[in-house]
Amino acid sequence: MQRIIDLLDGFSRATGNLVRWLALAMILVQFGIVIARYVFGYSSIAAQESVLYMHSTLFMLGAGYTLLNDGHVRVDIFYDKLGFLGKNRIDLLGHLFLLTPAMLMVIYWSWPAVTNSWKILEGPISVGGLKAVFLMKTLIPAFCVLVLLQSLSCVLRILFQSETRDG
16 A cells, blocks of 8 residues: 555656746746846747746646645644544545545536647637647646545555554
């Protein structure tokens, strides 16, 4: 069981370590856009959209990594006061009855838009922009799959910890 958990965590870690570089790329591209516009009087919609694409990719593909590191926001006033078992129960219920159904619903409802976008290779958001909206829409199910994989790891970890802690 630990091997499966480590494999899923490793995948999230690798994805997070890869997409984190987009933060630096976004800063550099945005800096270049500002310099080009205010120093040289040049503006590029494609360059501006590239920052949007990088931002979207960073957050959508980094969500599983964030879940791995328990970095998502919690709105639970009782959680901190609970012990190990209470926290595990809330986490398990949250993964199984809130997160998993939500991610499956997002995949289900976004899939037609994603497939239609791929069929027509949907073009730019703005005239002169990047011709890759279909790639950005693909981030939606990719986000869900990455979060579901990390959620599975979290569920297995909770169940595995409970077994080893009780036995």
